[in-house]
Amino acid sequence: MLASGRVPTPLIDTYAAAFGETALVATEQGLFEALADGPRDAAGVASEAGTDMRATEKVLNVLTSMRYLRYGRDGRYALTALARRFLLADAPSSVRDLVLMRRLELAWIDRLGEFLRSGDPLDVHGTMTDVDWGLYQRGMHAQAALSASEATRRTPVPKGARDMLDIGGSHGYFSVALCRRHQGLRSTVLDLPQAVEHAAPILAREGMGERVALRAGDALTDDLGTDAYDLVIMWSLVHHFDDPTNRSLVARIARALRPGGVLVIGEAIRPASPARAAQFSSFLDLYFALISEAGTWTFEEMAEWQRAAGLVPRRPIKMVIAQGIGMQAAARPVG
Numbered sequence: 001m002l003a004s005g006r007v008p009t010p011l012i013d014t015y016a017a018a019f020g021e022t023a024l025v026a027t028e029q030g031l032f033e034a035l036a037d038g039p040r041d042a043a044g045v046a047s048e049a050g051t052d053m054r055a056t057e058k059v060l061n062v063l064t065s066m067r068y069l070r071y072g073r074d075g076r077y078a079l080t081a082l083a084r085r086f087l088l089a090d091a092p093s094s095v096r097d098l099v100l101m102r103r104l105e106l107a108w109i110d111r112l113g114e115f116l117r118s119g120d121p122l123d124v125h126g127t128m129t130d131v132d133w134g135l136y137q138r139g140m141h142a143q144a145a146l147s148a149s150e151a152t153r154r155t156p157v158p159k160g161a162r163d164m165l166d167i168g169g170s171h172g173y174f175s176v177a178l179c180r181r182h183q184g185l186r187s188t189v190l191d192l193p194q195a196v197e198h199a200a201p202i203l204a205r206e207g208m209g210e211r212v213a214l215r216a217g218d219a220l221t222d223d224l225g226t227d228a229y230d231l232v233i234m235w236s237l238v239h240h241f242d243d244p245t246n247r248s249l250v251a252r253i254a255r256a257l258r259p260g261g262v263l264v265i266g267e268a269i270r271p272a273s274p275a276r277a278a279q280f281s282s283f284l285d286l287y288f289a290l291i292s293e294a295g296t297w298t299f300e301e302m303a304e305w306q307r308a309a310g311l312v313p314r315r316p317i318k319m320v321i322a323q324g325i326g327m328q329a330a331a332r333p334v335g
C-alpha cells in the first residue's frame with residue numbers, strides 16, 4: 001500500500017510534530033527523571049515532577065505508546081532501556097541536552113512560512129538570547145559526543161602534530177577527543193564570545209587544563225595567524241556561511257597552516273542531486289538556509305574552496321555513525 005502511494009501519508013507527516021512535542025515537553029518537565037529511581041504511578045510521577053496528575057497520566061500513556069515507558073499490571077510506569085540510555089541527564093550516552101535544544105529549533109522552524117515568502121534568513125547567531133545560547137551550546141555538546149569517537153579515529157592528524165585550531169568549536173569536545181588520542185597535541189577553540197560563556201563550563205568538566213583553551217572571537221574577522229597550526233578542524237560551521245565567505249575563510253586557514261598541515265571540514269553533506277537525497281539531508285539544507293544564510297555543501301564544493309586556497313584535497317570521508325555526515329580534509333603541500 002505504501003509503495004503504491006495509497007496510504008494518506010500527509011496525515012502522518014503533518015501530525016508527527018504532535019508526538020515530538022509530547023516527548024519534548026516530558027523531557028523539559030522532568031517526567032523521565034521522575035522515573036529514574038524506579039517505577040511510579042501517575043500520581044507519583046506528577047508529585048515528583050510538580051505537574052498536574054490528570055494531564056501527567058495522559059502524557060505518560062502517549063510516552064508508553066512511543067516505547068519510552070512500559071505500563072505494568074500494578075498501574076506503575078517504568079522507563080524502557082531506550083529512555084534510560086538516551087533521555088536521563090547523567091546517562092553516559094544521554095542525548096537529553098540535544099532534545100532540549102529542539103525547543104530552540106522548533107521556534108526557528110515555526111518561521112519557515114515567512115522564510116518561504118521573503119527568502120530572508122533568521123541570523124540566529126545575531127539574535128539569540130542568553131538562555132538560547134546555553135541551550136545551543138549544551139545541545140551541540142551532546143551532538144558532538146555521538147560522533148567524536150569515529151571523527152577522532154578518522155581525522156588525518158599529521159605525524160608529530162603539536163598545535164591545532166578548532167574553529168566554531170563551541171564546547172571543544174572534538175578537540176578534547178583528539179588531544180586525548182594524540183598526546184603531543186594542544187588545541188585552541190575559537191568561537192563567538194556569547195558561545196564561549198556557555199561553552200567554558202562544559203569544557204571545564206573534561207579536565208584538559210591548558211591543552212584545550214577557549215578563545216573568544218570571530219573566525220571571519222580575527223587574525224588566524226601564519227604557519228601556526230598543524231591541524232585545523234571546523235565542524236558544523238560552513239553551513240552558516242555563503243560561498244564567497246567560505247572561500248575567503250578557507251584561504252585564511254590555508255595561510256594559518258604549517259607546511260604539511262591539514263584542514264578538516266566536518267559537515268552535514270548536501271547530496272549531489274535532490275533525486276537521491278535522504279529526507280534528513282534535504283531538510284538540513286533547508287534548515288541551515290532558514291537559520292543562517294547558506295545551507296549544506298557537497299564534498300566537491302568544499303574541495304574546490306580548498307584547491308583554490310592552494311591545499312590538496314583528500315578523498316571525502318563518509319561517516320558511519322550518521323548517514324549524510326562527512327569530513328573533507330586537505331593538506332598544505334610541503335615546500
Ligand SMILES: C[S@@+](CC[C@H](N)C(=O)[O-])C[C@H]1O[C@@H](n2cnc3c(N)ncnc32)[C@H](O)[C@@H]1O
Pocket residue numbers: 125140141143144167168169170171190191192195217218219220234235236237240
Ligand atoms: C553548529 S555549532 C557547531 C559547534 C561544534 N563545532 C560542533 O560541531 O559541535 C556552530 C558553532 O559555530 C560558532 N560560530 C558561528 N559563527 C562564528 C564565527 N563567525 N566565528 C566563530 N564561531 C562562530 C557558533 O557560535 C557555534 O558554536
